[in-house]
Amino acid sequence: MSNRRDFLKLSSLASASVLMPGFLRAMRFHPLAKEGKKLVVIQWSGGNDGLNCLVPFEDDRYYQARPTLGISPDKVLKLNDYQGFNPALAPLRELYDQGYMSLINSVGYPNPDRSHFRSMDIWHTASGSDQYWDSGWLGRYLDHSCSGCAKPHTVLEIDESLSLAVKGEHHSAIAVTDPRRLHRNTQDPWLVSLSNEGQQAAHPDLGFLYKTMTETIESAEYIHAQHKIHRSTIDYPKGNPLARQLKLVAELINSGAETSVYYTSLPGFDTHVNQRNKQNRLLGQYADAVAAFVKDLKQNHQLDNTVIMTFSEFGRRVDQNASGGTDHGKANSLFLIGGQLRTPGFVNAAPDLGNLDDGDVSWEIDFRRIYATLLKDWLGADDEAILQGHFKGLRLV
């Protein structure tokens, strides 16, 4: 919490910043991440069925559990002797072959929860399943980054509002879908005038509100200025909600924006009924969007500085249900994509369908070990402070 003097100092800076040319203002911000490394998170919301993404085509138990929903071996895009892509993921085949993908099986956490909300909370906060935390892991990344220099736009969520993952205890990310609109909204003359004048806050929380307002106006200006620098020349698929988000991310990364984490999401994976068409459509959108995004980054020599992590709050039950769908399950697969992965291909063995946890894939790798690795080895952050505990790193980035 800022005290009044800090706030006044900050607000005088803010008023000066309005008069300062964009390039000078940009210099006031210090990049946080190690050597300009970028982390892009893609959230598959709703519980993506991992078994129909990385299909264990050599396992009879898979086909027994999924008499109609199973993907037959001749359709699977085989990646090794045992697992292969759902054909809807075909656009990613090339990335896999080039060593740009790490596929991690059976990711989860102890005492898994099958509620979307609870499980997503656990993934967002990185708490244990018996703990309720108020802040998210990437929000705490902001909290713990070089104290005082973290700006809201260090972490950007490409959405209309913030998810818990990017809300910290003291700092939070900023949400943006359209930099021009964000800029216009924050340039309301009344708000700018309030922010410039500053306020002798009667209460610490009121000071916090003023500080937040000033930072938001500054960050909106920064994002707006940056996104105009570089316009993407790659064709992104049309009518694809994830492609729209990733295009903005690529433009910001390729323009040299100092943002180190981008958070995006693709909803709709809660496939209890008639799963096949729904999931294939979503996976197709995912693969098309990611393929264009990677191409864009590569063309601008940014793929080596970027890691994309894709996750979902849980996998689905191994048995299909009576409605051509699947119900909520437990552990799931997680994808990493980037130009500098240390373990390309499959990181661990396929889920053991002979050793299920009450009909679900059991967890083998705690997701917080992946968070710890990305925080420490990629972003150069204090993983133990952020995750409030020690989680053994993996050889990933």
Added chain:
Amino acid sequence: MSSINYRQVKHLLWRAGFGPQASSLDLLNRRTPEEVLNQLLEDSDVRESVLFSDMIAGNTGEEIQNRNQMSGVERQMLQMNDRKFVRSINVAWVRRMATHPAQLREKMTLFWHDHFACRLVLPRLVQLQQNTLRVHALGKFGDLLKAISYDPGMLQFLNNQQNRKSHPNENFARELLELFTLGRGHYTETDIKEAARAFTGWGFNRKGEFVFKSRQHDYEPKRFLGKRGNFDGDDILNILLEQGRTAYHLTEKIYRYFVHPEPVHEVVQQWADVFYNSDYDIALLMKTIFSSAHFYESRNMGARIKSPIEYLAGMMRGMAMQIPNKEGILLIQKVLDQVLLQPPNVAGWPDGTNWINGTSLMMRMKIPQALILGKEVKFKPRAAFAGNEEGIQIQGRMARLLQTNINWNLLHKQTRKLGEADTVEAMREFLLQVEAPHLNWERISPYLGNSDKGMQFKLLCMRLICTPEYQMC
């Protein structure tokens, strides 16, 4: 206008309810906090348990049973219908907060909804729980605790239906100790295990009624908080109520919610003693707080960041504003991150500065432009990530959803005789809970346009509402 009395009355109305009403603007100055408190207590003495009953017609318990035999498509249809009912309860509640005279009861019901936070899908269970909270909101905490421990919604949400002698489920027992009574650090893991055994067999039937399944109950002796006996669930609740710590934990939480985010230990202890010694009389505790000198200290006035529900219901109340479109009322909750009946988890909503980030603050500054001026604003809520749990899909243009009826006459007539500077001052004192002398005529007039007086008055209200100061209560 800005007498100490006036500020104190408004402070009381914001904390014990959802703020002053537009219609009472000229009354506020003429009544003392004591008079207003007595009125609040009297108005809140109603114990209506029939709230929303008309909406649940046809939604009987049998459906819980049949659901398992339905096809996926049938079940989805039913779930859509369920969500519609739950949304109706949500909207009816917000409107009630904004208009009902039983302000203190509604505020306490909101507090208990946050304390006994459940996220339920079946409207019947939502309604049962709502009524339980509302009936006991100002009664004895022991009665409330017992009622909620027998509540089918709570038993479902915390998996007590699966709590059997052969295979105990500790979820309910854990939250009972950690969140509902003692607070973290005042019990052991063994206490949780033993308490869970005492609640084995507590469940509900397919009609949504409490049942005790004696064959699943563990009748062996238990050891709990240093006592030993053949305890059942009721015994556990009684032992928890015997602990002074339970009174302290609750009083501290009430202090944070109703007085100041940072509690003063001595004051909490003093009020906790009152609470404990009155057999947990909630109405008496609240009366003690709201009539204490401590409550009216300047440290505590305007020191709370409004929750989105306080922001929304408070604005509807203060501006004599109706939002006819249900979707609009839901949309505001969704974009500001507090949807009634959908708390994030059993710990309830994180309060205070947790509500605020750059994005939510900008939303709080944008929404009034639509509500007060009918401006088209572009934003949409986060996509629902789970079709069968998340209830709100907003369709249509924002300006239509957020279209309002405001009784401008109520507000305007009370300032019509005043000059420009005095009007600014009068509205500032009415709308804001922190002193903000800098928001004066000189400061605001450049932002009021050059149009007619009526429009200038609307703009004045909007500018005052679009300030960080307005977020405080």
